[in-house]
Amino acid sequence: VDLGWGHPHRSLVPTGAWADAVAATLHGPDAWRSMTYGYPSGPAPLIEWLAEHLSHADSGRSESAQFFITAGASHGLALALAVLTAPGDVVLVDAPTYHLAFSTISDSGCQIAPTPTDDDGPDVEAIADFVQVCRRQGRRVAALYLVPTFGNPTGRSLPDRRRRQLVGLAQRLDFTIVEDDTYRELVYDGPVPASLWSHSDGLGVVRLGSFSKTVAPGLRLGWINAAAGVVKRLERLGYVDSGGGVNHTNACVMAAFGTSGAYRQHLARIRPSYARQRDALVDTLRVRLPTVATPRPSGGWFVWIPLPAGCSARALLPTAEQHGVSYVDGSKFHADGMRGDDHIRLAFSLYAEQDLVTAANRLADAVEAAVG
Numbered sequence: 533v534d535l536g537w538g539h540p541h542r543s544l545v546p547t548g549a550w551a552d553a554v555a556a557t558l559h560g561p562d563a564w565r566s567m568t569y570g571y572p573s574g575p576a577p578l579i580e581w582l583a584e585h586l587s588h589a590d591s592g593r594s595e596s597a598q599f600f601i602t603a604g605a606s607h608g609l610a611l612a613l614a615v616l617t618a619p620g621d622v623v624l625v626d627a628p629t630y631h632l633a634f635s636t637i638s639d640s641g642c643q644i645a646p647t648p649t650d651d652d653g654p655d656v657e658a659i660a661d662f663v664q665v666c667r668r669q670g671r672r673v674a675a676l677y678l679v680p681t682f683g684n685p686t687g688r689s690l691p692d693r694r695r696r697q698l699v700g701l702a703q704r705l706d707f708t709i710v711e712d713d714t715y716r717e718l719v720y721d722g723p724v725p726a727s728l729w730s731h732s733d734g735l736g737v738v739r740l741g742s743f744s745k746t747v748a749p750g751l752r753l754g755w756i757n758a759a760a761g762v763v764k765r766l767e768r769l770g771y772v773d774s775g776g777g778v779n780h781t782n783a784c785v786m787a788a789f790g791t792s793g794a795y796r797q798h799l800a801r802i803r804p805s806y807a808r809q810r811d812a813l814v815d816t817l818r819v820r821l822p823t824v825a826t827p828r829p830s831g832g833w834f835v836w837i838p839l840p841a842g843c844s845a846r847a848l849l850p851t852a853e854q855h856g857v858s859y860v861d862g863s864k865f866h867a868d869g870m871r872g873d874d875h876i877r878l879a880f881s882l883y884a885e886q887d888l889v890t891a892a893n894r895l896a897d898a899v900e901a902a903v904g
């Protein structure tokens with residue numbers, strides 16, 4: 533059982549409801565519109581539905597001019613970096629954070645620097661000092677990338693106060709926070725904190741969203757929330773200017789999926805399933821490894837496990853795989869690879885509850901074997 537994969541469970545991919553949305557989009561006299569070139573920032577029906585939907589899923593309402601439809605959050609990150617940074621700029625990344633963002637940032641020609649952190653996340657004063665040091669060296673800190681809500685890999689969310697402090701810092705020191713908000717809607721318990729974007733008044737924050745986790749990764753569909761001026765710059769990118777909006781046909785189907793109510797129904801179906809999957813994994817680990825502080829994240833797809841003292845995530849992996857379970861070792865989520873060997877990331881999204889119980893038992897056996 534490979535708990536390394538952050539993929540949806542096969543029974544939670546909405547093939548039937550999506551087929552209905554495709555049929556609704558491709559029947560009728562205006563069907564051709566969904567299969568011609570798209571509008572630069574994306575089709576209006578999707579943007580209008582999204583603006584309305586997010587005004588409930590977050591606080592505040594974004595204007596239509598503040599949206600740009602993308603081919604997923606990864607594409608959104610690449611696009612944001614294309615218009616906000618120049619090669620050689622420094623991009624700060626949370627530590628730990630989503631590991632596959634590192635190569636997207638490197639592709640842009642920027643240098644990656646892990647943020648100093650404290651118990652509440654990125655350390656505001658230490659970042660301010662770092663930005664000043666870079667300036668004295670003639671380097672520009674252009675952006676800070678983070679996943680502040682049900683983060684990958686930790687499942688944790690930044691406290692509200694830290695969100696406001698970071699937005700204030702970005703506005704004062706003239707860098708952009710790239711807020712990866714991929715997991716906002718996968719909430720299982722309690723409220724979801726307001727986004728950094730909603731605290732920003734459109735200044736100093738660009739937010740990335742995705743339908744990969746809430747609907748299906750194969751759609752390659754997501755969105756950017758940014759100041760209207762940033763959206764204009766995205767619209768002027770050469771390949772957007774030449775080819776129109778990205779992924780136009782799927783974006784039109786998503787508009788039908790959203791406006792028909794299918795999206796809300798789908799979320800209402802998947803949330804309790806993912807919560808049960810999380811509980812199967814967490815409850816078994818808590819019973820089997822009582823001295824390990826296994827957290828129960830209130831949203832997202834991941835559990836970030838602190839290993840017992842002296843147990844290395846990298847060293848444990850072959851033993852775990854001999855026992856029939858795998859994971860991603862924590863050092864992968866640190867840009868410098870120097871920290872994180874004391875944690876492992878487990879994804880509970882891909883497997884049914886019974887398989888997660890099996891996986892947790894195998895992992896516990898492996899940990900017991902490793903620590904004696």
Ligand SMILES: Cc1ncc(COP(=O)(O)O)c(C=O)c1O
Pocket residue numbers: 538603604605606607630679684712714741742743744749753754
């Ligand atoms: C934090 C985060 N951002 C982005 C992605 C990728 O999103 P997309 O499929 O929309 O590119 C993932 C997927 O694991 C993720 O965890």
